[in-house]
Amino acid sequence: MNWLLQPLQYDFIVRALLAAVIVGVVCSVLGVYIVLRGMAFLGDAMSHTILPGVVAAYFLGWPLAVGALVMGVLTALGIGLLTRRTALKEDTAIGVIFAGFFALGVAMLSAGASTIDLAHFLFGNLLGVSSGDLWLTAGLGGLVLATIFLFYKEFLVLSFDPLLAATLRLPTTFLHYLLLLLIAVTIVVALQVVGVSLMLAILVTPAATASFVTHRLPTMMAVAALIGVVSGVAGVYAGYYLDIASGPAVVLAATAIFLVVLGLTAVRRRLPGRATGAPS
Amino acid sequence: MTPDHGIPHEPGAPTLEAHDVWAAYSDGLASDGPRHALEGVSFRVERGERVAVVGPNGAGKSTLFRLIAGTLRPDRGRLEVFGQGPAGHICIAYVPQRTQVDWRFPVTVEDVVMMGRVGQIGLLRRPGRGDWAATRAALARVGAAALAHKQIGALSGGQQQRVFLARALAQEAELVLLDEPLNGLDAPSQEAILALLDDLRRDDVTVLLATHDLDLAAERFDRIMLLNRRIVAFGPPAAVLHPDSLLRAYGAIRN
Numbered sequence: 001m002n003w004l005l006q007p008l009q010y011d012f013i014v015r016a017l018l019a020a021v022i023v024g025v026v027c028s029v030l031g032v033y034i035v036l037r038g039m040a041f042l043g044d045a046m047s048h049t050i051l052p053g054v055v056a057a058y059f060l061g062w063p064l065a066v067g068a069l070v071m072g073v074l075t076a077l078g079i080g081l082l083t084r085r086t087a088l089k090e091d092t093a094i095g096v097i098f099a100g101f102f103a104l105g106v107a108m109l110s111a112g113a114s115t116i117d118l119a120h121f122l123f124g125n126l127l128g129v130s131s132g133d134l135w136l137t138a139g140l141g142g143l144v145l146a147t148i149f150l151f152y153k154e155f156l157v158l159s160f161d162p163l164l165a166a167t168l169r170l171p172t173t174f175l176h177y178l179l180l181l182l183i184a185v186t187i188v189v190a191l192q193v194v195g196v197s198l199m200l201a202i203l204v205t206p207a208a209t210a211s212f213v214t215h216r217l218p219t220m221m222a223v224a225a226l227i228g229v230v231s232g233v234a235g236v237y238a239g240y241y242l243d244i245a246s247g248p249a250v251v252l253a254a255t256a257i258f259l260v261v262l263g264l265t266a267v268r269r270r271l272p273g274r275a276t277g278a279p280s
Numbered sequence: 281m282t283p284d285h286g287i288p289h290e291p292g293a294p295t296l297e298a299h300d301v302w303a304a305y306s307d308g309l310a311s312d313g314p315r316h317a318l319e320g321v322s323f324r325v326e327r328g329e330r331v332a333v334v335g336p337n338g339a340g341k342s343t344l345f346r347l348i349a350g351t352l353r354p355d356r357g358r359l360e361v362f363g364q365g366p367a368g369h370i371c372i373a374y375v376p377q378r379t380q381v382d383w384r385f386p387v388t389v390e391d392v393v394m395m396g397r398v399g400q401i402g403l404l405r406r407p408g409r410g411d412w413a414a415t416r417a418a419l420a421r422v423g424a425a426a427l428a429h430k431q432i433g434a435l436s437g438g439q440q441q442r443v444f445l446a447r448a449l450a451q452e453a454e455l456v457l458l459d460e461p462l463n464g465l466d467a468p469s470q471e472a473i474l475a476l477l478d479d480l481r482r483d484d485v486t487v488l489l490a491t492h493d494l495d496l497a498a499e500r501f502d503r504i505m506l507l508n509r510r511i512v513a514f515g516p517p518a519a520v521l522h523p524d525s526l527l528r529a530y531g532a533i534r535n
Contacts, residue, residue, distance in 0.1 A: 036385060036386070150404055151403075151404070153394075153395075153398050153401070153406075153407075154398065154403065156387070156391075156395065157395050157398050159385075160382065160385050160387060160392075160395065161376065161381070161395065163346075163349070163351060163374055163376060163380075164374070164395060164396075164447075166349070166350075166351040167349045167350065167351060167370070167372055167373065167374050168370055168398050168399035168451070169286065169367070169368065169369075169370055169399060170398070170399070170403075171403075211386065214386060215386050215387075215388070215431035215433075216386055216387070216388060216391070216431075217386050217387060217391070219386075220386050
């Protein structure tokens with residue numbers, strides 16, 4: 001067991017583990033909605049469009065999360081407006097805004113004599129998590145989880161049957177933008193762990209894995225969260241012992257779990273008498 | 281009616297009344313075809329009536345249902361449910377076509393029926409004992425109590441339709457709109473759905489059902505609305521299923 005405890009003597013490893021656990025839970029639970037609603041491309045776009053906000057916040061000396069949130073909201077509103085007011089399909093609208101904002105961010109970054117490391121932004125900087133970062137991660141992550149819990153049945157109806165949500169007179173536009181806002185906040189929470197380029201993996205992979213093993217939404221969220229936590233912890237240890245970057249290690253762990261569960265599910269389907277078998 | 285049941289019903293008002301309703305296609309396109317899905321539609325449906333809405337594809341059946349459900353607004357004209365605009369009511373249930381439902385979604389039969397209660401439960405609140413009782417009663421009434429914990433994708437087509445009907449019952453719907461619920465069902469399953477709709481008459485629930493099946497509409501419904509962007513005919517089956525009106529409904533599209 002010594003190999004498990006030995007890294008814990010370093011405070012930065014402990015902070016990295018805590019951050020990975022929180023992010024694992026928050027991303028995986030929200031990721032369930034992203035998977036069920038087919039919003040993966042939007043999630044990918046949003047994790048990139050926050051770049052100009054982060055860079056601007058850095059130059060102005062503001063918390064990076066503020067800049068990211070502003071851009072997250074602008075992205076959500078921009079895509080919503082383009083989809084509603086023009087004949088563009090949603091993925092086209094997302095593509096236009098995705099590319100435009102990301103280019104703006106890279107341009108800003110290259111123009112300023114910056115000490116922000118682009119690699120940290122792209123792939124995360126899990127071992128550089130400060131205790132201030134950790135508090136922010138915990139606070140925002142808690143907010144996301146609380147909102148998902150409070151609006152559980154509304155998000156469920158909206159995701160499963162938007163027309164039912166409308167005939168029950170639920171505030172569908174509000175709920176839609178609330179969900180987009182939650183995605184933006186979650187991306188901010190996860191930014192330091194995996195960075196923008198791998199963000200989509202921790203939003204989508206644990207939820208996709210969970211969808212193989214359960215047919216109930218609460219169970220799917222719990223299983224996804226567990227996979228998120230295990231991947232996060234495994235990633236930090238793998239980073240420590242194998243000397244690889246922690247962010248990619250987290251994503252590789254999640255992908256490995258995905259492949260194992262996929263394989264087990266396929267084997268199970270072939271077992272006689274269990275053709276439709278999936279626990280509830 | 282308690283405040284939890286949406287806006288109050290006007291006493292003596294018909295269940296459904298449309299006056300010169302015009303509506304564009306909901307996607308706003310169809311540049312080479314007709315610009316309006318519905319053109320000057322007027323009709324009245326009384327409480328507890330069972331109406332079959334029949335017409336070719338593109339006749340505006342789905343548009344009409346969305347207008348009645350209050351999820352689409354007419355461009356012109358007036359449409360009222362129990363004397364008010366439909367958008368405030370939560371007593372209108374829309375049973376979608378089976379092809380519009382994501383059957384892989386991780387919900388059980390019971391979860392789906394409970395969704396009908398979400399309007400009554402209210403924002404930020406959890407289902408109470410009464411909501412669970414209503415859910416169980418609705419499932420029992422459609423004969424699906426034993427399916428409560430099944431994932432919805434594991435059901436047969438007929439069972440899927442009955443579960444969505446149970447959801448309308450849990451919603452305490454007084455006006456139920458069914459969008460081609462009998463498509464792709466075998467005869468016994470169709471009969472089971474129709475028997476349940478017969479049973480709804482007990483509670484004065486009004487039913488509008490879109491279908492392509494003229495014979496079935498004639499056999500089992502009080503009135504038939506023959507729709508082809510305009511109302512071609514609306515009345516008892518014997519009066520509506522006249523060669524002239526059928527030609528006007530279906531002939532216009534074929535040319």
